[in-house]
Amino acid sequence: MSVKQGLLALLAEEPMYGARLRSEFEARTGGTWPLNVGQVYTTLARLERDGLVEPVGGSDDEGRIAYRLTEAGRSEIESWWLTPVDRDSTPRDELVIKLALAVTSPGVDVQRVVQTQRTATLKHLRDLTRLKSRASDEPDAHDLAWLLVLENLLFAAEAEVRWLDHVESTLGRMPSAALRGARAADPVAEDDAPRAATASKGGRS
Amino acid sequence: MSAAVTTGPVLVLDDVSRVHGEGETEVVALSHASLTVxxxxxxxxxxxxxxxxxxxxxxxxxxxxxxxxxxVVEGVDVSSLDAKGLAAxxxxxIGFVFQDLNLIPSLTAAENIGLPLELDGWSVRRARSQALDALDRLKLRELADRYPDQMSGGQQQRVAIARALVGERTLVLADEPTGALDSHTGEGVLxxxxQRCDAGAAGLLVTHEARHAAWADRVVFLRDGIIVDETGAAATADSLLAEAR
Structure with missing residues (x-):
């Protein structure tokens, strides 16, 4: 997603000028995506160039120009609502890559990597839970949007802890030799593998 | 709010180990655990x-x-007590909340809550009065005269928490208290x-759900009977809000 879709979604409700688009966008996304006004005006200029928005009359007393959707813009945003989010384009998850590397790297205490991350994620989950209990008690116009964003972060953090639990239990069932044997690209590791197979099971901890 | 009996920690575990069996059959359930609540x-x-x-x-x-x-519970070293002292x-x-078998089926909610007080020598009338106070605190007064089978699972667990903290009890020990409940009801129980802890009780909550542990101030991790990590204390909601917004 880009700022473009966000602005089109807001303009589908009513015409707005740049500063208001910015404040509405931030309020409705729970402050998780801060924008600067320059970004908003640059995007509006591109949308106007592409025929998706148009100015409503001239500037007001304060020199602000409101924009509204064109038919093409309305069609663009309606199509966006119903198009699934493309997960292939999301950035790679550093944690996944870190653990994938950890289980295949010599000398890394994978269990400790998992534990350290789980503790940090649980702290995050706890902080989000506190925010959520606070948000529920203070209903205002944007409370629902704020709650939805918080819930998304809660679910993501919870899923991460569950995945880390799963990683830990999978590691617990794997003989340490299998972990070290995974380093197929490392000839030293391959040499080590037979010795590791006869070593004690406490090699990982 | 529960009465404040002492000013120190409500619960202290100081280098506690629990070993079952001996020799080749020895099983270490807990090893040198230290914890303060x-x-x-x-x-x-x-x-x-x-x-x-x-x-x-x-x-x-x-x-x-x-x-x-x-x-040590409320300043009393548990090991110094005989069976009678421990029961007292x-x-x-101490109040317990378990996953199930929390309430006695033949007693109403108020009777269930007042039972530990009656066992401790309180009059029936005084125990009921305390039980109704406990229900009021949790906004559950309408459940007072219902039997467990007339309550939902979530209501039963709320009553169990009321019972766990009735009278002057200050420590509630909960073992997977939301186990059989759906996520929304479970959240209500937590x-x-x-709220009871915010009002002055001390709580220890055993759970395997990260979402439930997130209601706690701190999370302690155990592996093979050893405390391997701890999250540390929480920030205040105000500072978190300032940071997030």
Whole structure:
């Protein structure tokens, strides 16, 4: 997603000028995506160039120009609502890559990597839970949007802890030799593998 | 709010170990665990199955005795008590909430809550009055004269929490208290546990759900009977809001 879709979604409700688009966008996304006004005006200029928005009359007393959707813009945003989010384009998850590397790297205490991350994620989950209990008690116009964003972060953090639990239990069932044997690209590791197979099971901890 | 009996921590586990059997059959359930729970604090205990979570809870509640180390509840060293003294400590200071079998089916909610007080020598009328106060605090007064089978699972667990903290009890020990409940109802139960701790109780919550542990101030991790990590204390909601917004 880009700022473009966000602005089109807001303009589908009513015409707005740049500063208001910015404040509405931030309020409705729970402050998780801060924008600067320059970004908003640059995007509006591109949308106007592409025929998706148009100015409503001239500037007001304060020199602000409101924009509204064109038919093409309305069609663009309606199509966006119903198009699934493309997960292939999301950035790679550093944690996944870190653990994938950890289980295949010599000398890394994978269990400790998992534990350290789980503790940090649980702290995050706890902080989000506190925010959520606070948000529920203070209903205002944007409370629902704020709650939805918080819930998304809660679910993501919870899923991460569950995945880390799963990683830990999978590691617990794997003989340490299998972990070290995974380093197929490392000839030293391959040499080590037979010795590791006869070593004690406490090699990982 | 529960009465403040002492100003120190409500629960202290000092280098506590619990070993079952001996020699080749020896099993270490808990090894040199140290933990303090203060008034107003809810601490969650997490860890894989068999990591010692329930052992820790049983020791904290005086349901089991430590092989070594000290368990102190409200300033009283549990190991110094005989069986009668231990039972009295449990009745007066400690409340338990388990996943099920929480309430006695033939007693109403108010009778269930008042029972530990009656066992401790309170008159029926005084115990009922305290039970109704406990229900009022949790906004559950309308359940007072219902039997467990006339209540939903979530209502039963709320009543169980009311019972756990009736009278002057200050320590609530909860073992997977939301186990059989759906996520929304479970959250309501945890919210009440949280509120009771905010009002001055001390809580120890065993759970395998990160989402539930997130209601606690701190999370302690157990593995193979050893406390391997702890999250540390929480920031205040105000500072978090300032940061997030």
């Amino acid at each position: 203060a008034r107003g604090e809810l601490v969650a205990v997490m860890g894989p199955s068999g990591s010692g979570k329930s052992s820790l809870l049983n020791l904290a509640g005086g349901l089991d005795r430590a092989t070594s180390g000290r368990v 400590l449990r009745r007066r200071s 919210k009440i546990l949280r």
